[in-house]
Amino acid sequence: MANILIVGPHPDDQELGMGGTIALLAGQGHNILLLDITNGEPTPYGDPETRKSEAHAAAKVLAPEGAPPLKRLLLGLPNRTVEHTIEARHKVAAVIRAHQADIIFVPFFEDAHPDHRAVTRLTEDARFDAKLSKLDLPDPVDQWTGESMPMGEPTYPKWLFYYYATHLRWVANPSFVVDVSGFEQTKIDSINAYHTQFVLPEKNRRVVEWVRASLVYMGSRIGADAGEGFFTREPIGLTGFSQLS
Template sequence: MANILVVGPHPDDQELGMGGTIAKMASLGHDVLLLDITDGEPTPYGDPVTRAGEADAAAKILSPDPAEHPGGKPVRRVTIGLQNRLVEHTIAARHAVAGVMRAHQSDVVFAPYFEDAHPDHRAVTRIVEDARFDAKLTKLEMPTPQGMTPGQACYPRWLFYYYATHLRWVADPSFLMDITGFLDRKLESIRAYRTQFVLPEKNRGVVEWVEASGRYFGSRIGVTHAEPFFTKEPVGLSDLGVLVGL
């Protein structure tokens, strides 16, 4: 099983972009860790305590039911506490993320797609890309998040990009993940962020849009629901049997 790190600039980005994949991977027994770079505040209806509670609730929703998935693992969540709206690509930020990668011994890392209107999103993706390299450097100490044990230098094998962009365009992904059976859990995890998608009237249509997106991308590969991803590096297949539809 793989250690999967999903990095979000703000709590809710991971759920919006790949909540179905998170739920599916956790149900299969992979170790999924969500890293929030900021606490997402300030926002019009939120505050740090409320937002943290929403983020914890969302992670629980994405975690598998032991009765349904006895081999599953709960989705965990950590933060490094950079300031929302002011995220910058710095060495300190890179090393903070690299410290999480080491402590988690991440095999696969997901980051936001690199083209985005939101400066925090663009900065976080640059931070993650460089942190992946920094994490493998020996004789260089990295900070360890509270509650985690320091880990050895490592180099996550894969870096994939999910779409939670503020640009008004349709993703052109490298591959699609079949999330049939997990979309409802994704939508529920998004609704857990009441301060973002329930209380603000202008954002209440987001859940409906996410549902429509899941149906659209699912139709592209002949399944009910799917999520799009991008990769800059080639993905290797050992068997065509892993392809959907074969």
């Protein structure tokens, strides 16, 4: 099984972009860590404690019955002002090492939200830093709980994929689509766990309908009931074609 790191600028980005895939991978038994770079606050209806509760509730929704619970860690960079600094980069690299990530998922690199762009660039560079010898990195500390993760050896995740949770009004052109048929409602429930973001603000309730529409559209591209698209800058190697949808 793979060690999978799913990076979100704010709690809810991972669920919006790839909640169905997270549930699918969790059900397959992979070791999944959700890394929230910021706590997402301030927002009109939220507060730090509520967002913490919502984030952990969403993670529980995405772990199917009988699957290992999803881990979630808050890095604690400031919301709305995430910057690409060496210090921030090394904090992300430390999480990559501590988790010994094989696969990383990050937001698509073209986005109107500065935090999204900064987080993706940070993680791309941290992926490289995580493999460097003679680079001392601090043990990651979860700002949700105050608990630390023990540091691992230098490592270089083999894959980095981009999920779509963009603020740009454009049509995604994914490199591949994951069949998430059967996980549609799980994804929706994980999004609605963020009550302060998608239930209380009336204008945001339509986001859930957009997510449903996207699931159907992406699924239609591969002949499935539901799908989630991903992008890669690196070619994916195949040993056969039996798994192609």
